[in-house]
Every structure is written in structure tokens, then in C-alpha cells.
Amino acid sequence: NAGVTQTPKFQVLKTGQSMTLQCAQDMNHEYMSWYRQDPGMGLRLIHYSVGAGITDQGEVPNGYNVSRSTTEDFPLRLLSAAPSQTSVYFCASSATSGGETQYFGPGTRLLVL
């Protein structure tokens, strides 16, 4: 199993550009989530999904959209990038919405100029 994969590894955007961060898992996990990691702030939840077709907002959802059309994929969309969205983004998954171990992807480092 590849586990949780994320693409791209690194991206540079200009303010106002849009892009999609990809996340996929091959463990048939129901729960998937997106976090952003910023220095001194830990990881903060952006959006999450408890199954295909179901998504909800986390702590810091503004400026981001998600969808979950399949169990495997959970893309994160930035509609109009802002410098404040410069961060490292992690996708995670777990077996059920009550499952305890979350498996994290390797991260996407995003720089918005």
C-alpha cells in the first residue's frame, strides 16, 4: 500500500491564482482531512470528510474548497491564493470517523507570492 499520497510536493503561486492540491489514499479509509501547518501554530484543520459525498468545515476553512466524489480522493482547492495561505499542507486519513490512528501524507509546501 502507498498509504496517503499528496501532489505536488512544492508549488509557487502568485496572488490570485488558483490551484488544487491532490490527496489520495489506498487504505479504503472513510475519514479524510486537510490540515495546514504554520510555525508556532501546530496543525490546524481546514476541511474534513467522513465519507464520499460528505464534507464539512474545520477550524480554518476560509479560502479553501473541498469535494469527495470517491473514497480514495480528497482534493483541496484554493480559489484565489493569498500570501496568508503560504503554508505546508497535510492530508490525513483514518479507518472510520471514530478510528483513532490518522495517517498523514508527506505534505505539500505552498508559497504564495
Add this chain to the structure above:
Amino acid sequence: QQQVKQSPQSLIVQKGGISIINCAYENTAFDYFPWYQQFPGKGPALLIAIRPDVSEKKEGRFTISFNKSAKQFSLHIMDSQPGDSATYFCAARSETGANNLFFGTGTRLTVIP
């Protein structure tokens, strides 16, 4: 508002010493308290976790101590090794919030040979 407060921000320990990282929370609905370990350039990985019905959990050199009345928990790393050098995050999950984790701000541990 940080739901889980973590200290210290950084920690330097001699090889063979004990590393101690502390966390505190306010939300009594939290029912699961994991610790994640993150190496540079990698995603966080579950290290050890505890539920509030026990006061201590030990796995190898890693021990979680949990004080439910004080709403505090801590990670102890015995016989710290240079390979333990990483960033450690405590986290908490609410029994009512899917599998969403609230993370502390992280502790960068450096173990000096």
C-alpha cells in the same frame, strides 16, 4: 484560540536523559489524546495515545502520563537518543467531533550525542 496548549516550544536533552513535554486542555469532551512525531520534511506519525480512563500508558521508552482532574497530559521519553530528535505534537479529539484532532503548537526536541 488554541484548544491544546503545549510546552516547551523547544527542548535540548543529552543522550540518555529524559525528555518531558507537557500539554493542557480545557474541553472536557476530549476523549482521546495522541502524540505525533514529525521528522523534517515528513508528515506527522502517531507515536502513542491514551484515553482518559487510564493515568499512564507506556510503549517502550515512551510514556504518556495523564491527569484528568488537572486536564493535563505529558510525554516522557526515557533514555533519549539522537534518533528521537524531531518535533512532537500533542493532540486531542472531541467525542462529538468526527475524528478531528486539535493539535498543540509542537515541541522541537534535540538530543545531543
